[in-house]
Amino acid sequence: MVSEHAAAQILVASNRGPVTYALEENGELSAKRGGGGLVSGLSAIGDSDGDTALWVCAALGDGDREAVRRGVGEPGVRMLDIDPRVHADAYNGIANSVLWFVHHMLYQTPLEPAFGPEFRAQWASYEAYNRAFAEALAQSAGADAAVLVQDYHLALVPGMLRELRPDLRIGHFSHTPWAPVDYFRMLPDDVAEQLLRGILGADRAAFLTGRWADAFTECCVRVLGGTSGTRIGVHGLGADADFLRERSRRADVEERLVALREQIGGSGDRKVIVRVDRTELSKNIVRGLLAYRELLESHPEWRERVVHVAFAYPSRQDLAVYRDYTAEVQRLADEINSAYGVEGWTPVVLHVKDDFARSLAAYRLADVALVNPIRDGMNLVAKEVPVVSDEGCVLVLSREAGAYEELGEDAVVVNPYDVMGTATALHTALTMPQEERAERTKRLAAAATALPPSQWFLDQLRALRA
Known part of the structure; x- marks a missing residue:
């Protein structure tokens, strides 16, 4: 297992990692390996160029958290034991109930959204959750390492990480659509700005299609006045x-x-x-x-x-x-x-x-x-x-x-x-x-x-x- 202080040269950050743990009745931990594009991608990195790869992810359940506490893990994976209440607020309260709804344009607008005190408390958890990732990445990355941050769960990480480690090459990839600017601006103004500035902390922000990339760029232009030199890319994930x-x-x-x-x-x-x-x-x-x-x-x-x-x-x-x-x-x-x-x-x-x-x-x-x-x-x-x-x-x-x-x-x-x-x-x-x-x-x-x-x-x- 890569230690917390190993200097990795390629880092991936995502809410869900490549492995999950279940706590069996006899107290043993069993591991289940995941699939998908990122798992395939990391396995494609050869050792010939000497790169050390590390995947930083959240502990999602009791089995994962127990694995972290026992020091059990897979080589190349660092799992973060973030407070369960913070994770629930960040994941369900903000990522899945606000950001997902905005980018997929799912709100019944006569009734929702209504951004009150509960939203602000959950937003504070989302900030704390993103900060935990940024600090772990800053700690684990070698000099001039490449960090690929994944998706709407971690939109603030690039900006936070840039402040901690200006030497790193940071990318952010959005796996969802990006909302058109008028819909995106339903978010409170400060939150909309914070999300955009978070992603613009990356050297490169990438999307699945040109349409989503253009929508993000328009949001940046209309809300912030531009993309601050961040390069925009498109990579249409295909089937294996x-x-x-x-x-x-x-x-x-x-x-x-x-x-x-x-x-x-x-x-x-x-x-x-x-x-x-x-x-x-x-x-x-x-x-x-x-x-x-x-x-x-x-x-x-x-x-x-x-x-x-x-x-x-x-x-x-x-x-x-x-x-x-x-x-x-x-x-x-x-x-x-x-x-x-x-x-x-x-x-x-x-x-x-x-x-x-x-x-x-x-x-x-x-x-x-x-x-x-x-x-x-x-x-x-x-x-x-x-x-x-x-x-x-x-x-x-x-x-x-x-x-x-x-x-x-x-x-x-x-x-x-x-x-x-x-x-x-x-x-x-x-x-x-x-x-x-x-x-x-x-x-x-x-x-x-x-x-x-x-x-x-x-x-x-x-x-x-x-």
């Missing part, structure tokens, strides 16, 4: 083709394929519309179900000939608004099945328990993939389905997903608020000739894998050091 293709052919995925085909029923000639999402407010699952219901209503010829396989995996269930949204998804799926279902045909097959192998199985058998977020930084599902699809798949894609910038030309594009328009798009997708579907899928897969996770990370690192 090799991993997906290998993983989607394993035995557990084949088992899930058999089970899903059984649930879909028919004699194998039913069309399948697939969606795979967390029950996140921005994913627009409810309007997707409404559009499917409209398809069955306006095109009755599809009844008993199509099934909507919808995976809506629970997200942020400690927040009431997310619990309510999850319940509405379930209610609407039940309503559609009750109204249209007949013996031998269930119109909506809904699963709410997270199962990656089952998701890959659904990708493989999808005739149509529905990705209709209200707003999304990228949306990797849109990129993964064409890579894994067995027979070719039509992508029905929201123009508000970051992936639209790269995939829009070969997708059937929708306005995510237009239920009738989305129903029409589903019909168009279902009736697309096989040859056109196959050609589109091929082009989508090529675009989706243009910047795989390891290359995505290394590109940022090189750009920061340039």
